[in-house]
Amino acid sequence: MSPAAPLRDRHRAVMPSWLALYYDEPLELTHGEGRHVWDASGKRYLDFFGGILTTMTAHALPEVTKAVSEQAGRILHTSTLYLDRHMVELAERVASLSGIPDARVFFTTSGTEANDAALLLATTYRGSNQILAMRNSYHGRSFSTVGVTGNTSWSPTSLSPLQTLYVHGGVRGRGPYAHLDDRRFIEACAADLEDMLGQAHGTVAALIAEPVQGVGGFTAPPDGLYAAFREVLERHGILWITDEVQTGWGRTGDHLWGWQAHAASGPPDLLTFAKGIGNGMSIGGVVARADVMNCLEANSISTFGGSPVTMAAGLANLTYLIEHDLQGNARRVGGLLLERLRAIGAGLTVVHEVRGRGLMAGVELAGRDGSPSPRAAARTLEHARELGLLIGKGGREGNTLRVAPPMTLTVAEAEEGAAILEEALRRAQQDLA
Ligand code: PLP
Numbered sequence: 001m002s003p004a005a006p007l008r009d010r011h012r013a014v015m016p017s018w019l020a021l022y023y024d025e026p027l028e029l030t031h032g033e034g035r036h037v038w039d040a041s042g043k044r045y046l047d048f049f050g051g052i053l054t055t056m057t058a059h060a061l062p063e064v065t066k067a068v069s070e071q072a073g074r075i076l077h078t079s080t081l082y083l084d085r086h087m088v089e090l091a092e093r094v095a096s097l098s099g100i101p102d103a104r105v106f107f108t109t110s111g112t113e114a115n116d117a118a119l120l121l122a123t124t125y126r127g128s129n130q131i132l133a134m135r136n137s138y139h140g141r142s143f144s145t146v147g148v149t150g151n152t153s154w155s156p157t158s159l160s161p162l163q164t165l166y167v168h169g170g171v172r173g174r175g176p177y178a179h180l181d182d183r184r185f186i187e188a189c190a191a192d193l194e195d196m197l198g199q200a201h202g203t204v205a206a207l208i209a210e211p212v213q214g215v216g217g218f219t220a221p222p223d224g225l226y227a228a229f230r231e232v233l234e235r236h237g238i239l240w241i242t243d244e245v246q247t248g249w250g251r252t253g254d255h256l257w258g259w260q261a262h263a264a265s266g267p268p269d270l271l272t273f274a275k276g277i278g279n280g281m282s283i284g285g286v287v288a289r290a291d292v293m294n295c296l297e298a299n300s301i302s303t304f305g306g307s308p309v310t311m312a313a314g315l316a317n318l319t320y321l322i323e324h325d326l327q328g329n330a331r332r333v334g335g336l337l338l339e340r341l342r343a344i345g346a347g348l349t350v351v352h353e354v355r356g357r358g359l360m361a362g363v364e365l366a367g368r369d370g371s372p373s374p375r376a377a378a379r380t381l382e383h384a385r386e387l388g389l390l391i392g393k394g395g396r397e398g399n400t401l402r403v404a405p406p407m408t409l410t411v412a413e414a415e416e417g418a419a420i421l422e423e424a425l426r427r428a429q430q431d432l433a
Pocket of ligand 1: 244
């Protein structure tokens, strides 16, 4: 197609049909600063989706930009065949923050690849390709990770190399246990897990779970669910993989990791991370107990995993996050934002539920008959965009708005974004009338 054709048409002509794009007229973003981004026409937006939870601290954070440009000026790439000071230092910091004793860290370039590595480790360690995963989950787009993704709208094939058993519990408000209080809900899900394991053929390798489901619509089970699961898993020798791709680095406010809301029975065996740590640079990784990480006998490398520029960015970004207590900011500003969104939701019929933790707020939308409304979500995104606010969407039916701004969000910005979102929701509600 001619270079003079609109970028949207050139994109459609050359990219896969299944590559998700937001908006009727997709946006081209050209630069960002702090919590704001600008499109090619110069219009400014408040970014309430932080890229896609990738801009963890802020757009164009000077500390990260400086680390990247200094490293880029020295050497762009070497590979894991050589020592790299930034990589070792970031691995040391991630290992000690992970809560996993005697931890080892392997860097990848994405969350998918991190989960893929975790699944390879767990299945090899246990000598089994049976995996437990949560209904409505999302773990990536590779052949193995779509095989443990419980949200079928993001899982294009059932021809997985893994045998997956799907467990109840990742979504509090759905399924046969929805009417139970938190304690009984946890008991019922753990009993269901035990029952399922009683029926499984032979060894099960691991449970993989997001502490708060991300693509699934920011749904969190009651605190303690995974502690109850862990107790069952340990009796069967099954490993626990916590997928912290969205929940890591303090975004949930109360804890650095989502698993810590379920900490009663100790840390997981494996933890995966990605998205925010590089503030937009491609870093993913898996942390595992030494005996699990070292169970592979063949040689391996990662050509681009842990490349020097990304590692320098990750170190600068993590240092900023910790020195500025952005987890505390996620708790404080995220708490205020959730409260404000709940108040807005109470006044609008289109809002079915507002939920979340820290700076992960989900706003589930329904039509006039109370059924899930993906159209309301699509319309809200369009109106918000017009009004200068970017948000995400997800959920099993695509009817949940996802709010996950950079973790430096100020109270004033939270209020500004909430006011815009209220207006966008009001207009979407009118569209449905
Ligand atoms: N795991 C979770 C929980 C995610 O939300 C995602 C991406 O959205 C992934 C894994 C896959 O990460 P990536 O898109 O970096 O491959």
